[in-house]
Structure formats: structure tokens, C-alpha cells
Amino acid sequence: MANRNAIVLAAGKGTRMKSKLYKVLHQVCGKTMVEHVVNQLSKANIDNIVTVVGFGADTVKQTLGSRTSFALQQQQLGTGHAVMQTKDLLGDAEGETLVVSGDTPLFTAETFNHLFEYHEQRHAAATILTSVAPDPTGYGRIVRNDVGIVERIVEQKDATKEEQAIKEINTGVYCFDNAKLFEALKKINNDNAQGEYYLTDVIAILKQQGEVVTAYRDNDFNETMGVNDRVALARANKIMQARINKHLMQQGVSMIDPSTTYIDADVKIGQDTVIEGGVVIKGNTTIGSDCFIGSGSRIIDTTIHDGVKVISSTLESSEMHTGSDIGPNSHLRPNAEIGKNVHIGNFCEVKKAYIGDGTKVGHLTYIGNATLGKNINVGCGVVFVNYDGSKKHHTNVGDHAFIGSNSNLVAPVNIAADSFIAAGSTITDSTERFDMAIARQRQTNKPNYAKKLPW
Incomplete structure (x- = not known):
């Protein structure tokens, strides 16, 4: 030749x-x-x-x-x-x-x-x-x-x-x-x-x-086809999208509605993964086998291992390990790593944090600049308070800890393994193993005060 x-x-x-x-x-x-x-x-x-x-x-x-x-x-x-x-x-x-x-x-x-x-x-x-x-x-x-x-x-x-x-x-x-x-x-x-x-x-x-x-x-x-204007560019994207999706389906990926599924050229997806319509997967993303990616999800530069479930959520420059799930309507920001069999509920945000195997994170929770161990329960509405106005600080939570709903963990702070944070607490001091921390003002009831209200 x-x-x-x-x-x-x-x-x-x-x-x-x-x-x-x-x-x-x-x-x-x-x-x-x-x-x-x-x-x-x-x-x-x-x-x-x-x-x-x-x-x-x-x-x-x-x-x-x-x-x-x-x-x-x-x-x-x-x-x-x-x-x-x-x-x-x-x-x-x-x-x-x-x-x-x-x-x-x-x-x-x-x-x-x-x-x-x-x-x-x-x-x-x-x-x-x-x-x-x-x-x-x-x-x-x-x-x-x-x-x-x-x-x-x-x-x-x-x-x-x-x-x-x-x-x-x-x-x-x-x-x-x-x-x-x-x-x-x-x-x-x-x-x-x-x-x-x-x-x-x-x-x-x-x-x-x-x-x-x-x-x-x-x-x-x-x-x-040559591309000389934005109309032709859109058409080229559509043709390439169909080509990519066809190849992935031929390799064993299921797509519920390929015409509304956008996947970049370098994305890799394993067999028996199911992708619903209205999904966008971009950049250097790898998705394993037996995953489920629900409609409305947007995944960018992220590694997803086998058996992961993503429901209507956004994942950026992150990693989800085998058996974990997230959503609906949650957000992994850059440098979030989710361990095996972790549950991230709805309306949660995780950034620059590691969440250990088996940990459950309730809805409406923010976790940033933190390391969480295994089998932790994080209740609804918990905030990892990581920013003091000039610097970010780190929070550590040990294995088997319980973080009650509506708690604030003010970094830098260490929550020891097997410790218990009572709901509604604002935690500024570290705990020891098996401690229960309560940091909230004691309730005061005012008899008959409601009668004075104008409504």
C-alpha cells in the first residue's frame, strides 16, 4: 500500500x-x-x-x-x-x-x-x-x-x-x-x-x-455535509447525535427516546443501562452497566459506576460508586465523590465532599467541603456551614453518626463516630464518640399570647 x-x-x-x-x-x-x-x-x-x-x-x-x-x-x-x-x-x-x-x-x-x-x-x-x-x-x-x-x-x-x-x-x-x-x-x-x-x-x-x-x-x-452557518451546525449536531446513540444502542444501552437524548462523542456507557428521554451527557463521562438515568438529568465529566440510579439531577465533575442513587432534583458539584450504596435524596447539593458507603442523605441538605464516613444518617435540611466569608473550612463526620434534621454543622468541626446530633442544633464544637450534642435554645411558651394577635 x-x-x-x-x-x-x-x-x-x-x-x-x-x-x-x-x-x-x-x-x-x-x-x-x-x-x-x-x-x-x-x-x-x-x-x-x-x-x-x-x-x-x-x-x-x-x-x-x-x-x-x-x-x-x-x-x-x-x-x-x-x-x-x-x-x-x-x-x-x-x-x-x-x-x-x-x-x-x-x-x-x-x-x-x-x-x-x-x-x-x-x-x-x-x-x-x-x-x-x-x-x-x-x-x-x-x-x-x-x-x-x-x-x-x-x-x-x-x-x-x-x-x-x-x-x-x-x-x-x-x-x-x-x-x-x-x-x-x-x-x-x-x-x-x-x-x-x-x-x-x-x-x-x-x-x-x-x-x-x-x-x-x-x-x-x-x-x-460542510458546516458554513449555525443552521448547518445544528443539523450536523443532530446527525452526529443520532449516530452516537445508534452505536450505543447497538452496544447494549437502552434509550427510551433517542431523539431527545444528547450524548457527546467521547462518552462511554455500559450494557443494560437505561436512559430516558431529555437526558444530556457531556464531556469526559463514563457510565457503567445496569444504571438508570432518568429524564431531565444532566451529567458532565462524571464517572458513574455500575448499578447507579440518577433521577432528574445534575452531576458535574463527580463520581458515584456502585449501587448509589440520587434525586430527583439534586446536584453534585465538582469534586463530589459518592460511595457505594449511598442515598442522596431530592433537592440536595454536594460539593467537594466524600460520602462513605451506606450513608443516607435526606432531602433539602447541603454538604460542602466535608468527609463523611460509612452508614451515617443525615436528616432533612442539614447544612454543612463551610464558608466564613473569606475561607472555606472542612467538616469530618465519623461512621454511624446521626445528624438530626435542620442541623447546622459550622466548620471547622469534627463529629465523632457513633455520635448523635439532635435535630435543630447549630454545632460549633467537636464531639466525642457516643456523645449526643444539643445546641438550641430551650422552648418558651407564652400562655394566651395568640389571643393578642391581630388575625
Whole structure:
């Protein structure tokens, strides 16, 4: 097999996106568009990947890192000009070179491999990746002769009525014999209305020289879609979302309503987990087997172990161990770690805290900057008071402790194992094992006072 090279065109600003963010850095299901392209090229076993950068060059470089080399296009003078900028890196390379745009996030490694194989089998100088568009308006048309050989690419504005009726379109992806590509690039010019150097002119030059120019048709038109505005970006997200969800379901994940379930590209989910509709799972999230994720849940950068139940809750940068459950309407904030078989009730919030195995946390409770042991009972409305106005302080609660409802634990404080906090107490002092702490004002009853009230 010949060496495989790839050039990713990612220098454009993307003015139609109406954004401060450069076009190829807009995300589709949790990854920038250019990352999707480079990742699929890597899966296709490309020997050399070169990304042409321009607008936002430093940010694009930072995003892609060592996965690719880079060439700078200081002035955006067309696709042909962009490819010319890779000469120092690829001009003398052997083999075949694929050219693809960085704003086409839906292409797969399988399609790239098929394109290379088709190109190599036919000993072509150039192979155009085409597709059949339901509405080809705006695309360059592929004109073939009566035996199916590609004659030329004709742009919409230059096409006759007969040519405009052609539905096979140019996707803007090409595979070239590398040496012939760079030789032909020397012959193109910018003698056109835009004053730009077009890569399509290379196709015309190779054809005039009698070289073999072929076209490989991609049967999935959606895959070939380029993203030029927010409408197309939303459509690309929807297509990618459906692709991700289909793959997960094929791997044994149940989704009650896939059309309303949003899952980012890097999320991992185990078998026999059930996900209801209206769920959002993003970032670097891993969910184990036999879990249940209820509707309205939002999970970001979180690790969930086997057999966990999440009901209509938000989890951020946290971890839930096997058999634990949370919700409805609770919130794990960053650095919350929930042990095995822990129950977190409704309307609770946990931040920067560890909750040990078997502990039960009642509803309407806040736990922040704390370490809780095993088999603790935390009643309703308990507040771990961790902030003094300038610094956060830590609370420790030992195994088997009982924290009565509506208690305030004012940090820094240590609640010893097997101690008991009476309901309604505000605790400022540490306890010893088996202590019962009561810190509330004694009740006073005023006889007949209610008769004086105005209602």
C-alpha cells in the first residue's frame, strides 16, 4: 500500500457563522469540527496529516496538538493556494494525498479508506469524492460521459439547465497522486473573478494532460455535509447525535427516546443501562452497566459506576460508586465523590465532599467541603456551614453518626463516630464518640399570647 498523506483545510474565518470563534473550532457533540476530521483521518491510518491554519492559528494548533503537523496560510487566497502552503512538508512525499475541509465533521474513517482504495485500484492521478444530493443547488456538479467517466466539474453559476439537473455533486474532498498534485499546482493561476487559486483547477489540468481522473460516490449525503452557518451546525449536531446513540444502542444501552437524548462523542456507557428521554451527557463521562438515568438529568465529566440510579439531577465533575442513587432534583458539584450504596435524596447539593458507603442523605441538605464516613444518617435540611466569608473550612463526620434534621454543622468541626446530633442544633464544637450534642435554645411558651394577635 502506498504512503497515505492528508491535508486538512482549516484556515478560514467562517464569516457566515457570525461568531468570534473561528469556524472549525465550533463543536459538534462535544468536539470541535476539525478534531472530528483529524480523529477520523488518524483511524484511517494516515502516515502524515498536515493542517493548514490561518485565522485562529494558535488556537487550532492548541486544540489539535501533536496529532498533526501545521502549515500557515497567511492570506486566504483559495483552496489551491492553501494546499500550496504544505509544499515544504509534503511536496516531496511519496504516495497519495487526501484533501479535506476542516468544517466537515461527519466524515468517517471508513469513507476515507474506501476513497483511498478506489483511487489506488484505478491508478488514478485524482479521485473526486462525490455524493448524490436531494437538492444539488449551490454545489459543483459532476459531469460524466456516456460510459461514466468524469469529464469535468461545473459550478452552479456556470452550469447549463441540463447540468443543473445533475444530482451528483462535488463534496470538496479529493485524493491525489502526491507528485502529480504538486506538479499541477505550479500551473494553476488566479485569473478569475475572486482572484483566488482553486483546487478544482488541478482536476482540469490533470484531465487536459490525459491523466486518469475518477470519482468515488459516497452513498450517505449527510456525511459529506460542510458546516458554513449555525443552521448547518445544528443539523450536523443532530446527525452526529443520532449516530452516537445508534452505536450505543447497538452496544447494549437502552434509550427510551433517542431523539431527545444528547450524548457527546467521547462518552462511554455500559450494557443494560437505561436512559430516558431529555437526558444530556457531556464531556469526559463514563457510565457503567445496569444504571438508570432518568429524564431531565444532566451529567458532565462524571464517572458513574455500575448499578447507579440518577433521577432528574445534575452531576458535574463527580463520581458515584456502585449501587448509589440520587434525586430527583439534586446536584453534585465538582469534586463530589459518592460511595457505594449511598442515598442522596431530592433537592440536595454536594460539593467537594466524600460520602462513605451506606450513608443516607435526606432531602433539602447541603454538604460542602466535608468527609463523611460509612452508614451515617443525615436528616432533612442539614447544612454543612463551610464558608466564613473569606475561607472555606472542612467538616469530618465519623461512621454511624446521626445528624438530626435542620442541623447546622459550622466548620471547622469534627463529629465523632457513633455520635448523635439532635435535630435543630447549630454545632460549633467537636464531639466525642457516643456523645449526643444539643445546641438550641430551650422552648418558651407564652400562655394566651395568640389571643393578642391581630388575625
